[in-house]
Amino acid sequence: MSTADSPAVNAAPGQPPSPEQIKRWRRYLSDEIVEGQIYRDIAARKTGPDREILLGLAEAEKRHENHWRSLLGAHAEHPPRPSLRRVLLRWLARMFGSVFVLALIQRAESDSPYARDKDAPEGMVADEAIHEEVVRGLAARGREQLAGNFRAAVFGANDGLVSNLALVMGIGATSVSNEVVLITGLAGLLAGALSMGAGEFVSVRSQRELLEASAPTQVTLDAASHLDLDQNELELVYRARGMDQAEAHHRAQERLGYFTCDCNPSYSARPDGSQGPVDYSEEHAEIGNAWGAAASSFCFFASGAIIPVLPFLLGATGFTALLWSLGLVSLALLGTGGVVGLLSGASPLKRALRQLLIGLGAAGVTYVLGLIFDVSVA
Structure with a gap:
């Protein structure tokens, strides 16, 4: 029996639904319409099995939509606007249709309200649980493709943000001039980027050589x-x-x-x-290319490390420049943490806050040390 034919639990048999039920069902209807469209939009950019899977999910959402329409009757006309979250997902699906959108949809499917609603049939609750696993599988393929160079890029940028912010905050807390802080920040950028690039090159090349030696x-x-x-x-x-x-x-x-x-x-x-x-090239692809990983690490570390230095490059001085550095890096850390959380299927907000706390903690420690070991430059 499809979910559209499953009985709902109403207030009492033969009685019309309450205004609260109508409001809730109309919201469900609106969200189901959008979710089906999201899957169709992503499917339009896919081919082969992935396209068929996404269209199958869209068909399932259509069944859910019909279920709420049958319960609402005349109240199903002109459903309200969908939630802001689903509107954003639909826009992202139409613009990108990438692993990021699938990861977001995975989060949305895992947070279905049907499990807590007696008016939702058990079959529909089960459908949503299965949908999460299907989307998890689709998103996992994209995550695997990003596992090599993307890993180096994300963590390179994060390391650049945290390490150079800590360096700038520590030096800025002393009595040195703004020129010294700027030069120190640029030196930290270059040294860190070179170190990251070289380290990533050696790491990836070593991993590939170990695989080749075992083949x-x-x-x-x-x-x-x-x-x-x-x-x-x-x-x-x-x-x-x-x-x-x-x-x-x-x-x-x-x-x-x-x-x-x-x-x-x-x-x-x-x-x-x-x-x-045994296809060893697939294992090599997951690890990434040594030169590509090194270049990604260098560029993204530099792109992260330049942010704490920007206020000094733009003419800001003293404590004001440090506050600007802190604010800009905080925004960037929230972004990188959110991306990591999104791709891992975890809460983007929690991962973003974790990245922020780590970065601010490191900056706070070095700032305090700078105050303690304050020096004057003649």
């Missing part, structure tokens, strides 16, 4: 014809790749030509012990 080679094919059949060490190769003894023995016999198979050199044991092609 199977074709040496087994070259050496197979010369192996001692009574001391078949080829089995040990497959045992080391996760196969049990029987599987390893069978695979070794295949390699030696005792069985015919449609296997090829790219086949090996997967990490879970099953057999099949």
